[in-house]
Amino acid sequence: QVQLVESGGGLVQAGGSLRLSCAASGITFRINAIGWLRQAPCREREFVARIMWRGGTIDYADPVKGRFTISRDNAKNTVYLQMNSLKPEDTAVYYCAARQRFGLTNTYNYWGQGTQVTVSS
Numbered sequence: 001q002v003q004l005v006e007s008g009g010g011l012v013q014a015g016g017s018l019r020l021s022c023a024a025s026g027i028t029f030r031i032n033a034i035g036w037l038r039q040a041p042c043r044e045r046e047f048v049a050r051i052m053w054r055g056g057t058i059d060y061a062d063p064v065k066g067r068f069t070i071s072r073d074n075a076k077n078t079v080y081l082q083m084n085s086l087k088p089e090d091t092a093v094y095y096c097a098a099r100q101r102f103g104l105t106n107t108y109n110y111w112g113q114g115t116q117v118t119v120s121s
Contacts, residue, residue: 002026002098002110009094009115012086016119020081022096022112033099034079035108036070038092038117048094051079063089086119093117 008020022034035050049070050059058070069082079096094117097108 002028002031002100004096004098004110004112006094006096006112006115009117011118011120013120014086014088016086017082017084018086018117020083020094020096020115020117022079022081024077024079024098028077030100031098032101032103034072035097035099036079036081036094037097037108038090038094039114040092043092045095046092049081083117086117088119088121091117091119 003025005023006020008018010018012018024031031053033050033052036048037045038048039045047061048064049068051070051072056072060068067085070079072079093114095114096112098110099107100109103109
């Protein structure tokens with residue numbers, strides 16, 4: 001199996017930056033993609049960004065394009081989410097999630113515990 005641990009969340013003022021990390025362990029060669037998703041109170045879980053584990057193809061949700069950058073370091077089995085120009089509406093619990101090889105498109109098989117990001121005005 002794959003284990004995921006997020007870190008890097010915290011409290012930041014609007015316009016500031018945070019860098020989230022997602023460290024993967026276990027049978028990491030099974031990973032096909034790593035995604036970042038977020039959930040605010042009383043909201044559905046929302047897709048943020050996704051990177052293919054080997055090929056590096058990247059997708060972003062429209063609200064974060066130009067502000068967030070997803071990247072990977074396969075040697076460290078880690079995916080990062082650099083968040084710049086943060087807005088209060090970015091406040092949410094951020095989760096990383098892994099899709100295994102041959103996994104169903106737009107689904108995830110493994111999840112981290114989440115890390116809180118709070119952006120103040």
